[in-house]
Amino acid sequence: MSVITVNEAISQALAEEMRRDPAVLMFGEGVATKRANLVAEFGAARVRNTPLAEGIIAGTAVGAAATGLRPIVDLLFAPFLCFAMDEIVNSAGKLRYLSGGQFKFPMVVMAMSGAGWTVGAQHNHNLEAWFVHSPGLKVVMPSSAADFKGLLKAAIRDDNPVLFFMDLALGYQAGEVPAGEVLVPLGRAATLREGRDVSLISYAKTVHHCVAAAETLAARGISAEVIDLRSLKPLDEAAILASARKTGRVVVVHEASRLCGVGAEIAAFVGEHAFGALKAPVRRLTGPDAPAPASWPLEQAFVPQADAIAAAALELVAARRSAGPSPRPSTEGAVSMQA
Amino acid sequence: MRQAEHDPSPLAMLETMMLIRAYEEAVAGIAAGGTAPGTCTSVGQEAAAVGVLRALARRDQILTNHRSAGHLLARGADPGRLIAEVLGKRTGYCKGKSGSLHISAAELGVVLTSTIVGGELSLATGVALSRTMKPGDDGVVATFFGDGAACEGVFHESLNLAAMWSLPILYVCENNQWQAFVHRRETMPVEHVRTWAAAHGIEAHTVDGNDVEVVHAAASAAVARIRATRKPVFLEALTYRTRGHYEPDDQAYVDPAELAAWRARDPIELLAQRLRADGRLDDAGFARISLRTHAAIDEAVAFAKASPFPELSELVTDVYA
Known part of the structure; x- marks a missing residue:
């Protein structure tokens, strides 16, 4: 058992899953810049910065997920998901069904939301219900460091697209996280x-x-x-x-x-x-x-x-x-x- | 027929174009009869599909859109399973869950068809990224879209990322002059989409999209470049959607003179005349191809019509992996 912040829990989850599975890769605006530790350990091909263009970030993840990779994309603030709705809702959520089950989309879309940073409504908008309403997607929104770690790891291992919402107020909140493998199954309160x-x-x-x-x-x-x-x-x-x-x-x-x-x-x-x-x-x-x-x-x-x-x-x-x-x-x- | 899918000889390409035409006309006929939903046909655009597909290898992948029958058939898809899909039958490529609009066939390397205009452009980068992560892979990802998709923002996002990440994508813009019910001239200040692609620093070419031999030569060169450089290439095929946006469509909004001018350059006639002129095809030979392709489509229609609908329990399967 150790006490770490939510941000540290996320960081641990990402590193552990990238270490475990070479198909896991992560990209998004500033991802390589902010996660230099991941670049150092896993290389520039698996940890990438992108243009500031949420649609193509998400779409690239969808295409990669359908063809053997397990991408994680960080779209930063939840309202920015509006630029990626086609890729997330119409492609990731529907193309498994529309193709008669020919493809699966093991991918995670991370986004922050919620009061706490006084950033106003174009950076803070809790949109999670939109995605709950969209078929083919899974949605998680944890509250503790242990669950951030365990649910992110489970989300990365899930074969479906998972929206992983991070409450802006919780990033620096510390909590106890068990030693060793921490996995929290999706769908369990x-x-x-x-x-x-x-x-x-x-x-x-x-x-x-x-x-x-x-x-x-x-x-x-x-x-x-x-x-x-x-x-x-x-x-x-x-x-x-x-x-x-x-x-x-x-x-x-x-x-x-x-x-x-x-x-x-x-x-x-x-x-x-x-x-x-x-x-x-x-x-x-x-x-x-x-x-x-x-x-x-x-x-x-x-x-x-x-x-x-x-x-x-x-x-x-x-x-x-x-x-x-x-x-x-x-x-x-x-x-x-x-x- | 199906074993010919990689045969780039003009006669084989002619036969595939005629198969596509027979398919589209049969499906439009079923729609006109009221027993099938309307489809978006690719009549008039067969040369672009066949010329590009013949330049690809089996290991290459394609992404397509709602106007996909030409791409699928040129790739070797079974017309029976395609029509079954259009009719919502269990034997379709997607178990009847796609209908005509988003047919993909993983077994043929036809991945992630999107009917959202520009959707395939947002997905092709990811499919190509997967290929770059495989050491030694020289595969090409070809994505088909029209001038309408080029007006979507994601077109530029896709080309920009492909250029920056050096992704092995062949962008095939079938500039068919029509964006649903609006002529390209009303929506674009430039004649050719190529100029937009070139602005992203991508090697870009515009070719006569109704001449299958020209398309095939340009696509072959582009594919060779992509295999060697692992960089994207943009190919614009100038062509024309000679039927409506979907079936049925009276095309009352179409300039008859423009339509007639393009019909005079019909891709099948263009190639057939050339082959006749130099003695590689005669009337009997043309009739034999026509008979074969129509027979194949007749058989496909019969198969599709005889196929069962999906079980109602299929309503909620394939939602989650």
Whole structure:
């Protein structure tokens, strides 16, 4: 066991997988510049800088993946994925199916997003739900150093295209990572804290806000379970259902906006499959339907924080199912939090 | 027929062009009858497909697009499995999941067909990158696209990266004058796409795309250059889409004089006349080829029509590896 940052965990995962498999290579804008250690160990052919052109970076990865390589591309900030949507969604996601299974696309697309760097909406936009909605793709968004390492390694070994989202706020966050091989399977959620009264389901940085909220709730005698989804596709539906049935109360928390977000899927899924176990309506705490602002207080207000999560959980615990509709609508960022 | 796919003799190239024409007309006929979806035919562009494909070796790969039947047939694809794919049948190259628009055939080295205009340009760099990672490999990756794709941003991204990374790509621009329903003159300030390719520092040529012997000679030279230098070469074949964007299409938007001028330079007629003029082909010989190619297509249509549709369980297979 050692304590390393998320960035170090990513670096370890890349080096270990490139060492293990000569088909793994990495390219993107500034990749060779920023990862000189990988260039030194694996050579310039396997670690490349590219022109600043996300479409061709992603497309090149798709073509390479279909013909025997296992590319990792770093597209930097998630909004830049908009320039690569054809290659990721139309090619990587569809050409296996459209070809009747003739090709596979073992590739990883890395991108950063989320509040924390005050970079504004063209560098900070949590787009993960777009890719969850697109067939043929897998999507992961970890919250801890160990999961960053283990999920990145698993993503590189997966035979499908994987979108690997890195929350901007977490890069320098340190965490314990086991010694030796660390592999975290895609599609498996982690229960960070067991609880009886309410389930707090989240991913990426808001997982930490849920943990803080759970501590606040514990001090008030409420036992909150915290589920870190880690993978958004495949989604660990079994873990979600088990927790919802156990506690009967679910709060879904994410920084991405509410409409058609991952929380909408979870709420609907729980409603379809665990309705009888619910003691209160599912609540969603999300970012607002607004571009991410740069100003620090606004950027922080964009993100569901621990106090709002604890408050939502308290309301659910206080509500009786027979009392009728939800005491408050789902909460979206600063505007409704102040309402 | 299929064993002739690497025979660069004019007669063999003529026969393949006639096979493509018979195929396209048969598929257009099925579409007109309402029992198949409309396809994007390559009628009028057969020389570009056959001339380039005959210059490639079996170890080379191609990427193509929605107007792909010529490339596939010139590569030796089974017309029966192609038509089966168009009809959505289980025996098609892609189990009926592609339809006509994105047929690939890995067994023939036809990889990653994309119907997104310019899509194949974004993928060819990766296929070529794989080849550069194999020590001693001298393979060529040929990618087919039109003047429409050249107006996509990714065209420039692809050529730029191929030049910078020294990727063994033969860019084949079939400049067929039409970008769906818009004439190239409305969208491009230059006559030839070649000038855009040359601006990226890539060796670029424009040739008469309706003369299969000219295309074949230019493509052979380009392939030899790519094998030797491992650098991309750009080849623009000037040609004309003599049928509509897809079937059926009344082509009311087409200038009849322009269409007539290009039809007068039909690639099949052009070669047949040359062969007749120097005694390498006579009427009986031409009729024999016509009979053979039409018989092959008739058989292909019968095979495709008799083939079963996919099981409904196929709806959700092949999504993930």
